[in-house]
Amino acid sequence: MQQLMFEGTGKLAWRQQPPLVLARPTEVKVRPLVVAACDLDRQIVRGQSPFAPPFALGHEFVAEILEVGESRTWQVGDVAAVAYQPSCGTCKMCRRGTTSACQRVPKTSMYGLGPVAGDWGGALSDVVRVPFPDAMLCRLPENVTPLQAANASDNLLDAYRCVGPQLARIPAGSVLVAGSGGISLLVVDAARRLGAGQISYLSPDRLHLERAEALGANAYPVKTWPDRFPSHDITVDCTNDPRALHALVASTAPGGFCTSPPMYFADVTLPMARMCMRGITFSTGRTNGAAGLPRMLEAISKGELDPLAIQPLIVPWREAADALLGGEPKVIIDRSLS
Numbered sequence: 001m002q003q004l005m006f007e008g009t010g011k012l013a014w015r016q017q018p019p020l021v022l023a024r025p026t027e028v029k030v031r032p033l034v035v036a037a038c039d040l041d042r043q044i045v046r047g048q049s050p051f052a053p054p055f056a057l058g059h060e061f062v063a064e065i066l067e068v069g070e071s072r073t074w075q076v077g078d079v080a081a082v083a084y085q086p087s088c089g090t091c092k093m094c095r096r097g098t099t100s101a102c103q104r105v106p107k108t109s110m111y112g113l114g115p116v117a118g119d120w121g122g123a124l125s126d127v128v129r130v131p132f133p134d135a136m137l138c139r140l141p142e143n144v145t146p147l148q149a150a151n152a153s154d155n156l157l158d159a160y161r162c163v164g165p166q167l168a169r170i171p172a173g174s175v176l177v178a179g180s181g182g183i184s185l186l187v188v189d190a191a192r193r194l195g196a197g198q199i200s201y202l203s204p205d206r207l208h209l210e211r212a213e214a215l216g217a218n219a220y221p222v223k224t225w226p227d228r229f230p231s232h233d234i235t236v237d238c239t240n241d242p243r244a245l246h247a248l249v250a251s252t253a254p255g256g257f258c259t260s261p262p263m264y265f266a267d268v269t270l271p272m273a274r275m276c277m278r279g280i281t282f283s284t285g286r287t288n289g290a291a292g293l294p295r296m297l298e299a300i301s302k303g304e305l306d307p308l309a310i311q312p313l314i315v316p317w318r319e320a321a322d323a324l325l326g327g328e329p330k331v332i333i334d335r336s337l338s
């Protein structure tokens, strides 16, 4: 089978791999049909992550079932969204919804990140194994397409958690998003759909600014991150820059919320005195893919969220490498276009 491998900064290549063997009869084999590039993938291919090559890339996906083993829930040919983090659904952490810390898989398990995340293979492959199909696979609602569902368990959920619960607490609250990447634009779109007041978007990238403006934000170019932004009720850090993170926290209004979805690979300091005096809630951490997936598919089905509103670049399978190395905020690779 073919697999797209990350082999070094700016280097992606399709490689032939031996046939995939299931570890247990309870696992299923799937064929990825649609794969979305996560913001983390952008960092990886640009050499901005500590994850050492080579490894198979891709973790946001919808797949067709190829082989069902002992499963009675799934049949060959079924199509399902796959949670990007393997998780069992039955251990103590999974039962409380913290599926990102499942106790039956290696720590920080996810697809598309190599041995450091459990060596589960990557979604840009002909075949992928799903260790706990009943916990990790989710049927698509009738009116949801694989293209719409591809990033439901990861970037869409990540964007929703930055503004969804916060706007429920502060209806029509103002939202400030800083940075770049698909999540930053998904946040803008989700905020508008969920009733945010003024939405401000700051980025050094012209393409991102244009997309954010088209989604309803007031977009402002920045060359270097300032010490402070105007105060907003809800702030979202998509910068991967400790200085900008600091400024966003400092610009969060009293009783407001600041969320930082990207992965920082080293510790950073936060303005704790200001956070305390203003009563700011700060959150970060990896999303709980399997726990959040059904709710995201329901939100797409009901029109509450639209992952395609940010105008992702949709390309055939054979163009995956070039597209991942390009400058588009969000890329989706569709096997049916090949």
Ligand SMILES: [Zn+2]
Residues within 6 Å of the ligand: 038, 039, 040, 041, 059, 084, 154, 155
């Ligand atoms: Zn991701």
Ligand SMILES: [Zn+2]
Residues within 6 Å of the ligand: 087, 088, 089, 090, 091, 092, 093, 094, 095, 101, 102, 103, 104
């Ligand atoms: Zn578990």
